[in-house]
Amino acid sequence: MATQQTGTQAVDRAAELLTHVVEAAGPRTFTSLVEQTGLAKSTVSRLLQALERHRLVQRDRSGVFRPGAVFAVYAARQGVGSDLVELTTPTLERIGARTGETINLAVPRGDAVVQVAQVDSVHLLGTTNWVGLSVPAHCSALGKVFYAFRTLPLPTGTLERRTPRTITDRTDLERDLATVIRRGYAIAREELEPGLVAVASPVRARDGSVVAAISVSGPTARITDRRAEQIGALLVTESAALSSILGHTVRTEGAA
Template sequence: MDRAAALLALIVESGERTFTSLVDEVGLAKSTTSRLLHALERNRLVRRDRAGLFRPGPLFAVYAAQHDTTQDLLELAQPVLDELSEHTGETVNLAVPRGAEVVQVAQVDSAYLLGATNWLDVSVPPHCSALGKVFYAYRALPMPDGDLPESPVGRTPTIRQLKDDLAEVSRRGWALTWEELEEGLVAVAAPVHTRDDSVVAAVSVSGPTTRISKADAARIGSRLVDSTRSLSVRLGYRPRRATQK
């Protein structure tokens, strides 16, 4: 069972695997690997396509259709949220896009009294939120038509200013809001990708400007990108390799 589970994990996490790569990575004899794969295939846990590649089987599609995948995302993301909380000491949130809104589904509270706000179920204009900017930049949320909703602190950008900001988000891989939702509040967020490169969630770190400087925000942004990339890989995402010039 352990050997079959190891093969299945490799196939599910990678999305597709060749028979040779499975033999090499698991270190089993070809005959043993073939026998285990046939057993997994008979039970609909893996399937073999026309090119001979092994992929997750139809049983996973049945599970996905009957199950709220948000709970799976929460379980996979929790170690990432905890690690970021321990590293920064600030509030860490996980959010998903729903229609035209940002829905925060998990939070690890700040270690400090100042900044320990519960953001779950709090609705804010996406353009004032680092999480919302991530979803706009990666087209997980539709861009609003016409003027943007008024910012709570009266610093509402134009659509052109927002688009310029989103271009910067796409370039560096993380979003920043600096006193755009609340005086003295800064937030940084980065996207979570799935196998097809779509963004299904975002993770943010937020805290007061008294503890997070612009330089701190940039360092947190880089840390977030690394953390969310590792979570994305667990969801089947394959980061694109930088093109060599």
């Protein structure tokens, strides 16, 4: 009975800590959590370590605590995305610094793609605020990612032609999606808007499902075919690192 009571007490204390972190208006310091719970520092430290192991809280470089990757995945699947935005911001900013182009984070919502975060290009040409906008999935790099990895069901009706380069044939789209799966990223060159190129890659949750996608976009004058390939390789690396934060691991052949 004593063991059961002790176990229940530990769960209660961990739940209290987690509640303080999740319900706070901003990141919480270790000291503030100790003061608010009234628990010993050693107890708070031990419980926070357990919550970190299970990705329920995350400690950043400055040592403060915020909701962990589990909440980000849940938010993305519910079409909320706010926790996911906070978690992915360092990645988006890093890609922006490397490319100088517009960086977007998108989540699937219904049968559409909604962009929930953006890092602006350093260039005046090609800077558009996409946040909150829903774009047709079949002619955007982000949408192709969700189609390719079956996060969104493939369209059954007529595919809208937005530009002369928009893919409107279902067979052609499926062929393009097969390429996305093979190389790990999607490209949409002047398919959504004339003069606009975008490259996107998937962000995976622990179970391997694609819960979000990251894109780099800019004008055709800057994102040539060769540069699109370079950006694609960068995105594959960065999105894989971000996916690992969300708990996804790549199984290798022969792994138990």
